[in-house]
Amino acid sequence: MSKGVLITGASSGLGRQLALDYHADGWRVWACGRDEGRLAELAVLGIQTLCFDTRDPAACQGAARQLDGLDLLILNAGSCEYLDELPRFDGALFARVIETNLVATGHCLAALLPQLGKGGRLAIVSSSVTWLPLPRAEAYGASKAALDYLAASLRLDLKASGIGVSLIRPGFIDTPLTARNRFTMPCLMTVAQAASATRRGLARGLHNIHYPNGFICMLRLLGALPTGLWLRLSKGLG
Template sequence: MSGLNPAISDWRGQRVWLFGASTGIGAALARDLARRGARLALSARSADKLAVLAGEIAAAGGVGAPAPLLLPCDAVNGDSLARAWAQLLDAWGGVDVAIYLAGDYTPMHADAIDMAVARRLIDVNLIGAIAFTALVAPQLKSQRSGQIALTASVAGYCGLPKSLIYGASKAALINFTETLYLDLSPSGVGVRVINPGFVATPLTAQNDFSMPALQTPEQAAAAIVAGFATGDFAIDFPKRFTRVMKLLAHLPYRLFFPLVSRFTGL
């Protein structure tokens, strides 16, 4: 093992399960990995969107990888998730890389907390990732190989305006993934946390403020692939933004709060 995780630079033949693949970063990553010859299993709630994505991948061609395995399911529905995992095992017998990309976001303030929305954000961003891990981790550990990556956010580094529930769910997911690494790395299993900055997706389109270093889903996918080519635990991007956020998170609160207010303008 080089670094904290095995590096992946050649994706040809890698059995990759992408959960949350129908739009945004997940769809862009599916297209990228397909071009690199990965064997893909694609999951999301929308079977129609997955079918469209699979058609795009087939039309674009690649380096000889088979057509994606489509496993529509809902991360917060345990039965649905278990059926998709069973289908994947029946088709492949195992998995080499499992990446959880599903996420939800709604801006929220303390004087207008919608509990139904809050529960949905926690279910999708955190509970779904844990349920995904509960299925995949035992298989990877028994193989004594493979990798799992969970997508959190730079919003999990520290408290940010309008990120009342979203940021908390991502902070918990970062902590969960750190502990997961401690559990699985002795068995030869790679564990990574993916922390994007602002990426242009339908979720970030809800924001009514300036988003520094905004990236396209394709740029985010390229950053994830580049991250896997290293042994790093955390895949953070874009660096010019994530470094600032990490610095803010380590400041004493007497500096942190006024700087975040000035930095965000909120």
């Protein structure tokens, strides 16, 4: 029997490319999202689709009932909104981003983790933003930093069940999510490159998957600078 993977956020961007690539490789793919039209484009290719909002716990449980076991669960659905008017802090925006990126990941885990058996793998898509504080990214960065901890902690607790956990921290990828950015995105990757790097890392069972290498090295170096120095250097970013 071929292996099974469920991917949230598969109606667009990185998740969509992952769904296409795993399907082309002979996996059974459950592609999840909210946009019925874009999911239908995958369904005509023979990919199974599940349309639900990850912020709705009951809908996540409903999706889980359609499954009969998974080898790989990729929690990738996410959104990005920037805080543009600081020092006026937009609490509603902050709550929205935390709900979609973090709280909804919890709903997915509650519903879908029981589908992973011994030898299975959970992958959580965070971001390279967590290596370096960037202006306007308070909500997005906080949600992703929380996912980093979530994945690292789950890795300890799922080991006894034989479930591996991979944390994925991509650099900039050319997707609808980044198309809104007004700034130059260094080392921008295509979705094909990002999906390929993700799949290579998952196939190797890596705990931490991050790319592209040069960009990640730069972020880690800048992230290691004394706070005062980064405060001066980051002037004008954003």
